[in-house]
Amino acid sequence: MAQLGKKPQDEASHRRSQSVTSCVESVKGRSKRTDEANGKSTQRFDYQLLLVAAKEVDPHLAFNKYILHGYRHKLTPMQCILSVFQIHNETGNIWTHMLPIAFFVSHLVLHGPWQHAPLFYLAATVPCVLCLTCSSIYHTFMPLSSGEKTYSTLLFIDYLSVFNVMVWPEVVSIYWSFYCDPSVKLFMFVVYFSITVLCLGLALRARTVKERLLPFGIQSLARGISLIFRMTLGYASKEATLLYLATEFLGIAGGMINAMRAPESIFPGMFDTWLNSHQIMHILTAMAQFCVFYACQTDYEYWQRTSCLDVKRWKVLEFL
Ligand SMILES: [Zn+2]
Numbered sequence: 001m002a003q004l005g006k007k008p009q010d011e012a013s014h015r016r017s018q019s020v021t022s023c024v025e026s027v028k029g030r031s032k033r034t035d036e037a038n039g040k041s042t043q044r045f046d047y048q049l050l051l052v053a054a055k056e057v058d059p060h061l062a063f064n065k066y067i068l069h070g071y072r073h074k075l076t077p078m079q080c081i082l083s084v085f086q087i088h089n090e091t092g093n094i095w096t097h098m099l100p101i102a103f104f105v106s107h108l109v110l111h112g113p114w115q116h117a118p119l120f121y122l123a124a125t126v127p128c129v130l131c132l133t134c135s136s137i138y139h140t141f142m143p144l145s146s147g148e149k150t151y152s153t154l155l156f157i158d159y160l161s162v163f164n165v166m167v168w169p170e171v172v173s174i175y176w177s178f179y180c181d182p183s184v185k186l187f188m189f190v191v192y193f194s195i196t197v198l199c200l201g202l203a204l205r206a207r208t209v210k211e212r213l214l215p216f217g218i219q220s221l222a223r224g225i226s227l228i229f230r231m232t233l234g235y236a237s238k239e240a241t242l243l244y245l246a247t248e249f250l251g252i253a254g255g256m257i258n259a260m261r262a263p264e265s266i267f268p269g270m271f272d273t274w275l276n277s278h279q280i281m282h283i284l285t286a287m288a289q290f291c292v293f294y295a296c297q298t299d300y301e302y303w304q305r306t307s308c309l310d311v312k313r314w315k316v317l318e319f320l
Contacts, residue, residue, distance in 0.1 A: 049079070049086050060148045066264035070272045072143040080141045089272050093139040096282035097132045100289065104129045107293075114300050120172045124296040127165040128289040134161035135282070159212060163203050166219045167196050169292045170226070173244060176237075176299035177230035180308035184233075188226060195222045216255070223248065235311040237302035243295035247288045254284035 049072065054062040057071040070089035072080075084094055104125050113121035138158040144150050174192060178185035199215035206212040227244055230236055258281035264271040271277075 049083055049088065051088050057143075058148065060151050061143060064261060064264070064276070064278070066261055066268040067272050067276060068269040074145040075143050076145060077141065080144060083143075084140055087273060089276075090139045090142065092274055092276075092279040093282055094136055096279055096286060097135040097139070100286040101129055101132045101136070103290065104132075104293070114297070116304065117300055120175070120296065120300065123168040123172050124293050127161075127168045128293060131161040131165040131289070132286070134158045159206075160203065163200070163215060163219075165289065166216065166223075169296055170219075170223055172296045173223075173230075173292075173299070174226055176240075176296075176303055177226065178233065179303055180235060180311060181233065184229075188229070192222060192226065195219070220248070220252070234313045234315060237298050238314060240295045240298035240302060243291050243298060247291040247295060250284045250288035250291060254281035254288070257281055257284070 051069065052071050052073050054065070054068050054071060057073050061071055061073070067089055070087075072083055072088050072090065075083065084091075084098075108125065134157050138154040141154055142151050170192065171189075174188050175185065178188055195218060199218050202218075203212070203215040206214070227241070227248070230241060230244075257277050261277050264276045
């Protein structure tokens with residue numbers, strides 16, 4: 001199967017001519033060869049990444065039947081790393097989650113943790129960075145030659161990191177949503193952590209796509225109910241509430257677009273490299289992570305300047 005490798009030049013050419021009939025596409029990549037023109041045995045390195053069509057790749061890599069070309073296949077770890085800087089059908093998925101990591105790291109470097117709530121700052125940022133990192137690793141190393149078992153392990157780690165990012169920023173949200181009602185806050189924490197433990201159990205036992213989505217659905221429902229309570233009590237920051245709502249909207253929209261496989265299901269093959277459903281979901285979920293971070297930050301700043309003694313309650317209808 002076409003892949004990065006150390007091949008003599010004539011063999012590489014032969015492989016390229018074969019690719020025309022076997023739907024194998026080649027882009028600039030790497031091969032190792034002898035520099036015969038100089039009569040020396042020095043070796044020159046070219047980087048040659050050969051891409052294959054969906055019908056030639058292992059089935060676990062071609063899970064989206066509307067992505068027809070541009071697959072990497074059976075690469076070594078170094079070849080996977082080099083492929084990050086080349087164009088294939090995972091390039092967009094890798095970079096749409098690698099670049100947002102820079103946002104969180106630069107925010108930490110430039111502004112540091114919140115002075116009066118450093119642990120909440122970590123709860124609002126570290127899970128985001130972990131999720132984006134695990135996703136980038138999964139998309140980078142998914143074509144490893146070690147096969148489906150390695151792929152499944154990477155996918156599972158990526159999945160758990162998504163679960164993790166759904167849990168911790170919500171803890172910050174609950175704390176500040178019910179800041180002036182300790183008994184309500186305690187009740188919400190007990191309910192929320194009970195639901196989270198249940199969902200974690202379901203997530204660890206999940207084997208199918210439906211089973212994996214179930215904990216996300218339950219967690220989303222719990223966050224939705226918490227948001228309704230927050231809006232009903234009506235004394236937490238309005239601006240932060242809007243950002244929490246935007247977070248949920250972006251997350252749900254991303255999940256739906258990914259499930260519908262749109263737009264590639266309408267034009268199969270046209271969105272192999274850029275702007276397919278998974279990339280759109282990546283962009284929307286990265287935006288959701290920015291939103292939830294700024295929601296937590298807005299809450300933090302609000303309670304730094306507001307006392308429970310002088311909070312002004314707003315009404316849900318007024319808010320809407
Ligand atoms: Zn992804």
